Amino acid sequence: MxxxxxxxxxxxxxxxxxxxxxxxxxxxxxxxxxxxxxxxxxxxxxxxxxxxxxxxxxxxxxxxxxxxxxxxxxxxxxxxxxxxxxxxxxxxxxxxxxxxxxxxxxxxxxxxxxxxxxxxxGHLGPDMLAEAFDLDEALRRWAARGSTPAAEVLLDQTVAAGIGTIFAAESLFAERLWPWTPADEVEEPGRLLSVARRQLQRAVADGRPPGHVHGRARQPCHRCGRPIAVGQARRPPMERPIFYCPRCQANPG
Structure with a gap:
């Protein structure tokens, strides 16, 4: 999408x-x-x-x-x-x-x-690419999602509007976060959302998104060389693929 x-x-x-x-x-x-x-x-x-x-x-x-x-x-x-x-x-x-x-x-x-x-x-969260992006409102909505996996919260347009599977995966990779980390255990959700926002802004200017993990299943990670893996966020029929590095974004549990 x-x-x-x-x-x-x-x-x-x-x-x-x-x-x-x-x-x-x-x-x-x-x-x-x-x-x-x-x-x-x-x-x-x-x-x-x-x-x-x-x-x-x-x-x-x-x-x-x-x-x-x-x-x-x-x-x-x-x-x-x-x-x-x-x-x-x-x-x-x-x-x-x-x-x-x-x-x-x-x-x-x-x-x-x-x-x-x-x-x-009107039901959507703040627009990620708005000049005056309302981070405080996005964080309030993030906090309301409790233990929902971080990848799913990033995909939730009622939290912040504009992030899809590409920028969810790429922002999580940038922050070395396991995609299924409970949202209420992410130490700095504001930083994660800000990273996604900067990535979106660069993609608007450059015409292409980051290419570190999304769509690169089984290819070597640009950081550590381990093959990129792909998992699933959300349940059918709304499931979405999430690409990640099993080493750089290891499950903290």
């Missing part, structure tokens, strides 16, 4: 392509929004919040989308073959005279009043 860095980069690209421009095409191929017409509306801004994308218009409405596991957006020159968006996988098209944004395999799509955005994202 795309994580907070991908959504922030997508929002930035939307802002460059659509921000301040009037739509000449609007095609929302979604059951609850199929009759919504945004043609003529001016795009005020697009912002990300965790793994959510919010595109706001001058009539007080917001298009909310979530990529889920397979979704992605592409931007093409209006009038180009790519902008035709004829694929059955397309779920949304927004276009100005110059640029067309096409959403494929989107997992969520809503059109709501901008003042009602909280009904969609």
């Amino acid at each position: 795309p994580e907070g860095d991908i959504l922030r980069r997508t929002a930035d690209r939307f802002q460059l392509a659509l921000g301040g421009q009037q739509l000449v095409r609007s095609d929302l191929r979604w059951p609850t929004a199929a009759t919504v017409d945004l043609v003529g509306r001016t795009v005020l801004e697009t912002r990300s919040y965790g793994k959510h994308l919010l595109t706001r218009f001058d009539d007080g409405r917001t298009l909310h989308t979530h990529l889920r596991m397979e979704g992605y957006w592409r931007i093409a020159r209006t009038g180009s073959p790519e902008a035709a968006a004829r694929s059955p996988q397309v779920r949304a098209v927004l276009a100005t005279a110059d640029w067309t944004t096409v959403g494929y395999h989107l997992g969520m799509l809503d059109v709501v009043r901008t003042r009602d955005e909280h009904t969609l994202i």
